[in-house]
Amino acid sequence: MVAGKVPAVAKGWFRKVTHRPPFQPIRKSPLPDEFPGVHRMDLDEEDAVLRVCRSRSLYRYYGVDPQGEVDAFEREFSASLGVRYALAVTSGTAALHTALTALRVGPGQEVIVPAYMWVSVIAAVVNLGAIPVLAEIDDTFCLDPRSVRSLITPRTAGIILVHMNGAPGDAPTLAAIAREYGLFLLEDCAQCVGGSIDGQKVGTFGDIGIFSFQMNKNMTSGEAGCVVTNDEALYRKALSSHDCGYSRGEDGLLRLEDEASFGWGRGSRMDELRAAILRVQLRRLPEVIQSMQHSKYRLRALLEGYEEVQLRRVLDTAGDTSCFLLVVLPDAAIARAINERLRAHGIVTSSAETSNVILEDYGMHIYFNIPALQRKIGTDLRGTPWTLVENRDSVYNYARGACPQSDDLFSRTQLLVIPSCLCDQDEEDLLAAFREVLEVVLSPDVHASVSR
Numbered sequence: 395m396v397a398g399k400v401p402a403v404a405k406g407w408f409r410k411v412t413h414r415p416p417f418q419p420i421r422k423s424p425l426p427d428e429f430p431g432v433h434r435m436d437l438d439e440e441d442a443v444l445r446v447c448r449s450r451s452l453y454r455y456y457g458v459d460p461q462g463e464v465d466a467f468e469r470e471f472s473a474s475l476g477v478r479y480a481l482a483v484t485s486g487t488a489a490l491h492t493a494l495t496a497l498r499v500g501p502g503q504e505v506i507v508p509a510y511m512w513v514s515v516i517a518a519v520v521n522l523g524a525i526p527v528l529a530e531i532d533d534t535f536c537l538d539p540r541s542v543r544s545l546i547t548p549r550t551a552g553i554i555l556v557h558m559n560g561a562p563g564d565a566p567t568l569a570a571i572a573r574e575y576g577l578f579l580l581e582d583c584a585q586c587v588g589g590s591i592d593g594q595k596v597g598t599f600g601d602i603g604i605f606s607f608q609m610n611k612n613m614t615s616g617e618a619g620c621v622v623t624n625d626e627a628l629y630r631k632a633l634s635s636h637d638c639g640y641s642r643g644e645d646g647l648l649r650l651e652d653e654a655s656f657g658w659g660r661g662s663r664m665d666e667l668r669a670a671i672l673r674v675q676l677r678r679l680p681e682v683i684q685s686m687q688h689s690k691y692r693l694r695a696l697l698e699g700y701e702e703v704q705l706r707r708v709l710d711t712a713g714d715t716s717c718f719l720l721v722v723l724p725d726a727a728i729a730r731a732i733n734e735r736l737r738a739h740g741i742v743t744s745s746a747e748t749s750n751v752i753l754e755d756y757g758m759h760i761y762f763n764i765p766a767l768q769r770k771i772g773t774d775l776r777g778t779p780w781t782l783v784e785n786r787d788s789v790y791n792y793a794r795g796a797c798p799q800s801d802d803l804f805s806r807t808q809l810l811v812i813p814s815c816l817c818d819q820d821e822e823d824l825l826a827a828f829r830e831v832l833e834v835v836l837s838p839d840v841h842a843s844v845s846r
């Protein structure tokens with residue numbers, strides 16, 4: 395074994411280093427977990443929940459003493475983005491279903507999705523009977539516009555851009571492609587709440603945007619989501635789909651005369667408790683993002699000094715919500731060696747496999763780690779959507795190797811979460827660990843032996 399090289403050892407937040415000195419782990423306790431919105435929760439969230447409980451009116455459309463929390467949240471959230479309509483729903487997954495239903499996605503259609511996403515994105519397409527088409531990501535770790543262009547067929551209905559890991563993808567270019575071909579652009583901003591490009595918020599570049607407020611997100615009520623759009627007709631259809639199949643008026647009453655919005659509801663209405671919490675979390679969002687930006691860009695400043703280290707391309711650093719750091723290494727072996735040595739230094743979180751992971755191990759964010767996609771499992775006994783006659787011309791391969799450019803990035807990129815509560819000492823530990831690890835692993839003799 396190369397002197398100073400850390401052996402691969404047992405799983406867990408901290409890997410015991412059994413080899414001889416001089417190796418000294420930099421941290422003795424794990425780093426805080428992801429949960430950006432949670433770290434700053436305080437009495438304001440408690441007050442908000444109590445206010446709703448005391449009103450005994452937990453439902454948005456009526457109650458003994460309605461507080462109008464969901465209405466207020468929708469107003470405040472849409473104002474924060476600069477978009478006309480926001481529709482609060484129960485989760486990001488529900489938001490995806492609501493948005494795609496409003497866009498009338500169905501059998502015979504293809505929807506272009508990135509190779510790097512979360513399984514819910516593909517689930518929403520498949521659940522509606524349409525076919526997902528995998529596109530490559532580029533060094534933004536979001537959709538590669540060139541790949542998208544090459545995949546458009548007469549059956550393509552739209553594109554889902556997923557703003558991954560806190561930083562925006564190239565929404566302006568993808569919006570232009572969508573317009574050129576008459577496709578819809580749905581922006582999935584679940585992981586990028588509060589992100590922007592040149593001052594314009596993500597979620598407002600395409601036809602429709604979705605957000606998640608699940609616990610790992612930049613603001614949270616445990617579970618929740620939102621759909622946003624500037625298009626009134628789309629909003630009405632989304633309103634109908636998330637509820638019971640009919641839109642509603644300002645008074646909260648069902649509008650049975652609004653025929654263009656008729657459909658079949660999914661029952662994804664948000665309740666007053668979550669909205670009350672989210673209103674507080676929305677006010678905190680700028681400070682949460684600022685804190686993560688501070689930590690992340692301290693690390694990036696260090697890493698920029700290493701020729702062998704490539705950082706994710708960020709289109710607008712001011713609009714990067716910074717909840718993750720992606721470090722691209724020259725090859726898979728070096729990435730693994732750096733990853734293991736950082737883990738040995740205690741650069742881990744207590745939830746296993748959520749931080750300091752090589753992307754290809756990052757669960758169902760990676761297309762080839764989604765078992766039901768690999769096996770083309772259907773949503774019913776007929777095998778919908780894969781076996782539908784309307785989809786007979788849409789035969790795609792989802793096995794590893796389908797997106798070689800993305801596969802290459804997955805194999806040599808390390809993901810680190812940047813919690814919103816890192817203290818100065820945490821940041822110093824991260825900097826010290828990276829310095830030590832890069833010096834050892836990238837030193838000419840170790841570098842050569844690792845990559846051999």
Ligand SMILES: Cc1ncc(COP(=O)(O)O)c(C=O)c1O
Pocket residue numbers: 485486487488511512514515556582584585606607608617618619
């Ligand atoms: C990119 C992306 N889209 C959609 C979702 C689904 O959100 P939810 O967990 O709120 O259903 C997530 C959740 O992690 C996500 O990361």
